[in-house]
Structures are given as structure tokens and as C-alpha cells.
Amino acid sequence: MDxxxxxxxxxxxxxxxxxxxxxxxxxxxLGHPRGARQVGxxxxxxxxxxxxxxxxxxxxxxxxxxxxxxxxxxxxxxGIPFLPDGRVDLGACRWDGNESTDE
DNA sequence: GGACTGACCAACC
DNA sequence: AGGTTGGCCAGTC
Numbered sequence: 001m002d003x004x005x006x007x008x009x010x011x012x013x014x015x016x017x018x019x020x021x022x023x024x025x026x027x028x029x030l031g032h033p034r035g036a037r038q039v040g041x042x043x044x045x046x047x048x049x050x051x052x053x054x055x056x057x058x059x060x061x062x063x064x065x066x067x068x069x070x071x072x073x074x075x076x077x078x079g080i081p082f083l084p085d086g087r088v089d090l091g092a093c094r095w096d097g098n099e100s101t102d103e
Numbered sequence: 104g105g106a107c108t109g110a111c112c113a114a115c116c
Numbered sequence: 117a118g119g120t121t122g123g124c125c126a127g128t129c
Binding site for chain 2: 021022023024029031034035036037039040042046052055057058059063064083
Binding site: 003004005033034035036038 | 127
């Protein structure tokens with residue numbers, strides 16, 4: 001029996017390199033169109049080895065604990081393009097959730 | 104079991 | 117354009 005947030009971990013862990021997903025999108029994939037908060041709750045647990053840096057706000061903004069600049073750096077290292085606004089270019093790397101261009 | 108909270112999101116003022 | 121409110125779901129007190 002997997003709790004909702006456990007499924008979130010599976011989904012986040014499956015985000016391909018060079019792509020990002022939004023909290024709401026992850027929740028939507030799991031069947032909870034408004035469960036974005038639970039996704040954030042799951043991220044708050046900060047599991048080991050989870051690429052939570054690939055999970056951003058619906059508008060591409062980065063949030064979480066105060067490591068926003070750190071995440072941005074990690075994302076840039078993965079090849080995620082950033083807009084001059086300091087947000088992730090969702091229009092270019094928003095993950096479909098169906099393709100896993102896993103390396 | 105009821106109430107509060109929360110790494111959100113969108114609508115409303 | 118920015119602040120507030122409601123809503124969702126799960127976990128914690």
C-alpha cells in the first residue's frame with residue numbers, strides 16, 4: 001500500500017535529466033488535480049537520492065527551504081535552461097510525464 | 104476524531 | 117500588480 005507521497009517519490013525519481021515538473025502536474029498525474037500541497041509535503045520529507053530540484057512551482061519559480069539558488073545551480077548543471085526572470089523555462093523543458101528519456 | 108498546518112495553485116479583490 | 121482567501125489531501129498534535 002503506497003501512500004500518495006510515496007508515489008510522488010517514484011514519479012520525481014523518474015523525471016528525466018534535463019526536464020522539470022511542477023508540483024501540480026505531479027499531483028495531477030497521480031490523480032489528484034489539487035493535491036499539489038501533498039507533493040510539497042512529500043518533498044518536505046526530503047528522501048535520500050530524490051532529485052527534488054527538478055520539481056518547481058507552476059510558473060517555473062523555485063521554492064523550498066531556502067536552497068533556491070542551490071537548486072538553480074543543480075538544474076543548470078543538468079542542462080535546464082533558465083529565464084532571465086530566474087525561473088525555469090517550462091516552455092522548453094516541462095516534462096510530459098510519459099516519456100522517460102532516462103540515461 | 105477534530106483542528107491546524109503545509110516545499111501549492113488559482114481565483115478574486 | 118500584489119495581497120488575501122479558498123480548496124484540496126495527507127500528516128501531525
